[in-house]
């Protein structure tokens with residue numbers, strides 16, 4: 001999984017990721033202009049994350065659209081391993097999944113793996129990961145899912161319904177495959193060896209094709225899934241992969257909850273956002289005003305510009321203006337940072353309101369909504 005100067009695994013993203021190379025390395029496919037246009041034709045518009053290629057790679061997305069056109073439908077599945085506080089990068093798959101749900105009107109399953117980080121991280125207690133799950137679920141609901149068609153479940157609670165399917169999957173996977181896929185060794189605890197079966201189970205919640213929107217770091221799980229799904233009578237899971245929102249303090253790796261200066265948390269207040277961006281945001285601008293006016297900024301490494309491009313500035317003309325003026329030196333780093341502060345705070349203000357409302361909805365998404373109720377009655381075999 002390591003190539004050149006970067007590494008992408010489900011637990012670590014390091015270095016400047018070459019996404020074109022990653023496509024070849026992981027054996028996925030680039031989302032072509034033609035496929036993007038096809039989606040636009042079917043749903044009527046194109047999400048900014050698709051247009052700007054933060055979602056850049058896929059497997060079988062063309063077959064998902066084909067199934068859809070033929071009336072066979074599909075379902076969406078994504079997830080989260082809870083930690084103390086989600087950052088804005090974590091919202092990417094959830095916002096995009098909610099958009100796909102709105103456009104296609106399909107079911108969404110969201111797995112909260114409150115077991116995963118407990119087993120991987122020696123410092124986390126199970127009480128902590130379960131507590132964080134409840135907190136993270138508020139941010140996830142805030143992305144705007146349809147209550148009747150969305151089921152959010154924690155592994156430690158829903159395990160009884162998943163277990164028969166999990167052991168069928170586990171029986172098909174050898175230790176040597178899992179070891180090689182995830183870089184485990186004989187000193188790994190046996191929980192983490194079994195865990196991939198639990199992340200694969202939801203791909204088999206329905207007998208239709210499953211589409212997984214997620215960061216490309218999760219891809220190893222889906223490779224295993226695709227090896228065994230058909231032998232169990234299910235579809236190989238389709239995926240749509242995103243790039244990583246870079247950390248605030250440098251263009252390499254991914255924003256990480258465990259490095260506070262690299263991340264803006266969804267609960268950061270406006271002052272903290274301003275302080276973090278002005279102080280830590282890595283700039284591709286020149287060190288002095290004179291040099292900036294003369295040479296302009298290097299946008300390839302400029303984090304504020306990349307955040308605006310990938311996430312916070314949806315208006316194409318405005319992004320183009322910033323790009324041209326910043327690259328040419330007409331605009332200074334401080335101005336671009338100020339624009340970003342404003343956009344991030346607008347986003348977080350809306351998010352806070354939705355998160356507040358989400359508090360009344362947790363029970364419904366987990367247990368009492370239409371899909372949730374149905375799922376609790378169902379044992380997956």
Ligand code: TYM
Nearest residue numbers: 078079080081089090092093111214215243244245254255
């Ligand atoms: P987790 O909790 O590490 O991450 C949740 C989702 O956020 C994506 N992500 C990012 N996307 C863009 N920029 C970033 N900086 C960034 N950081 C994280 C991840 O790719 C992921 O999509 N094992 C999983 C939990 C899980 C799951 C799933 C994820 C269970 N089932 C199905 C996706 C689909 C995990 O640890 O995710």
